[in-house]
Amino acid sequence: MEAKIAAFGEKDIMLIFKAIGADVYQIDRSDNMEYAEGKLRQLIKEGYGIIFMTETIAEKMDSIVRQYSNRVSPSIVIIPGPGERNNYAVRQLRSAIIRAVGADVMAEGDNKKDRSNRWQK
Amino acid sequence: MITGVNPTRMELLKLKKRLSLAARGHKLLKDKRDELMRLLLEIIDEVKEKRMAVEKEFNSILEMFVISKASMAPFQVEQALMIPSKKISVSVGLKNMMSVRVPEYSKEVSGNIIPYGFLNTSGDTDVSLNRFDKFIEDLLNLAEKEKAVQLMATEIEETRRRVNALEYRLIPELEETIKFITSRLEENERSGIVRLMKVKDIVRSH
Incomplete structure (x- = not known):
């Protein structure tokens, strides 16, 4: 099974993921989280197998991350975000x-x- | 005790069968839980170390990348990376670990990570992108391992619940019911005998 790769996060970090050919979605911390959540669910439905997400965003979407942590697919990989570590x-x-x-x-x-x-x- | 059960031999046989099945299931599930726990404890330290290493490496790459970006005009980096030439396709396989299905990622890489010419971009960008290129392998590896931990943890929790339900609920309940039926049957037998003796006494006294 082929898995597509997506990346979710702040602009600076997304650029570097773009270089490896991942599909990139920019979310900023001030952005509307409901929009981001909807986007994430849509991506999962579309069959992205691996989703990279910065921890700052992941913390705000805790419920979704938890929900999918028990499924085989997708794998949501948390990467360090900009600024303070959490x-x-x-x-x-x-x-x-x-x-x-x-x-x-x-x-x-x-x-x-x-x-x-x-x-x- | 199971309520509303008829104290008959049929019921008794049925319950005995269920008890032996439950005992067998309990043993198997217990073994499964122990083995899963062993596997989990085995990989947990590895995952933790990997996580730390990955975060450290990623931070240093990111720092380098951001600094190199700052030395150029903002649009230049975006322009340089607008059409990536590198394509990573990851294929997902499933590995079976004690009936837990764990994903396995294997990647195929094509193209070069640097999609731009060297004019107008800083050298640090090249270096950080190359480092990131190597780093992706670790990141995928970590993703696989972390997923395995999550899935195994869920499975262990589920198995533990099942083991406990069997051990503390179903098995004692069945045992109690069996005991109830056997004592009820014995009681019936005894009362039959006593009734017979009484009848014989009455018959004899006439």
Whole structure:
């Protein structure tokens, strides 16, 4: 099965995706999110297999990203956006793990200690 | 206990069959859950490391690209990249991991990533685009792995629910009902015997 590639995000980042031949859709942070959501749903319907999306946009369209994270297609890949980082992708991953395992396996050093302490108490 | 069940031998046999089926299903699902969990824990660290590496690399490429863009007139970059010559087509295959279908991407690349002449564009743009070209491979790889994690997590959750439903709900319920029917049947048998003895007594006393 052939998959088309689309990219969703701010203008600067979209230019670089255009160079690799992805279909590019510019969304700016100030843009109307309802429009962007509609566009995204339309793209999914059209059969885009891989959709790159900057985390700033993804955070605003959280519900859709979540909805499609459990499907085989499309694969929505979160890439870092301009400006401040919000670690959206890592948070998504973490919530998936918590859902599956029932504990935060990805927690680092300090948190791990907290967890073991809690069990000891 | 299942309500509204008739304490008959037929019902008892039926329930016993269901119980053995449920026990078998429970064992299988439990094994599936354990194996899925093992696979997930195996790839989770890898995914996390990859994610970090990809984000770092992407940020540095982006930084370079934006800076190089700033050194040219705004329309020039857009013009240069207006018609991309590179075409990546990705074909999606499905891999079966413990009955979870996970996508596998393989890409075919044609054309050069730099669609413009070298006049009017800065050298940094070329470098960052070339780096991005190499980087796409990692990005697709990460996409595949992250999808696998998401899908497996969902499957584990579902399997866990099923295992728990069988273990704490269906199996005890069936066992209880079976116990109820057997004791009811025994009781009937006993009362039959007692009735017979009583009748014999009455007959004898006449």
